[in-house]
Amino acid sequence: MVSVSCRSGKLRSRKRFIRRNRHGEICIAPRHSAAALLASRRLALHNGTMNEIYARLEEIFRTVLQDDALTITPETSGKDFEGWDSLTHVTLMVHAERAFGIQFTNSEIAGWQNAGELAQLIEARLKKKA
Numbered sequence: 001m002v003s004v005s006c007r008s009g010k011l012r013s014r015k016r017f018i019r020r021n022r023h024g025e026i027c028i029a030p031r032h033s034a035a036a037l038l039a040s041r042r043l044a045l046h047n048g049t050m051n052e053i054y055a056r057l058e059e060i061f062r063t064v065l066q067d068d069a070l071t072i073t074p075e076t077s078g079k080d081f082e083g084w085d086s087l088t089h090v091t092l093m094v095h096a097e098r099a100f101g102i103q104f105t106n107s108e109i110a111g112w113q114n115a116g117e118l119a120q121l122i123e124a125r126l127k128k129k130a
Helices: 034-065 086-100 106-111 115-129
Strands: 002-005 011-015 018-020 026-028
Touching: 034 086, 034 115, 086 106, 086 115, 106 115
Parallel strands: none
Antiparallel strands: 002 011, 018 026
């Protein structure tokens, strides 16, 4: 939470600048202040990383599921595919580990429910690695 001052110098109220939209993407609330500018710079770094993660994940999903026209969204899950089973799930995780140079725990492998959660998990692992 960041306090925002108005032109008169009085504190308006505490506002949250970074939030998630209905698609799960992180966005900046429309404010014009130093705090919002700083938040937008952080967001640009985050969105750049997430865009790269989604691009790689889409390649992995296409390879494993053998569908060159496949596109993924944060809501994409195993329920969206007929041939999805536990072997497909583990195969996706192994490919993701190799592509990103990270390793997941057993609970992380079993724990994600959609591509958005997987992307966040990968992002967290990459931050720990750096």
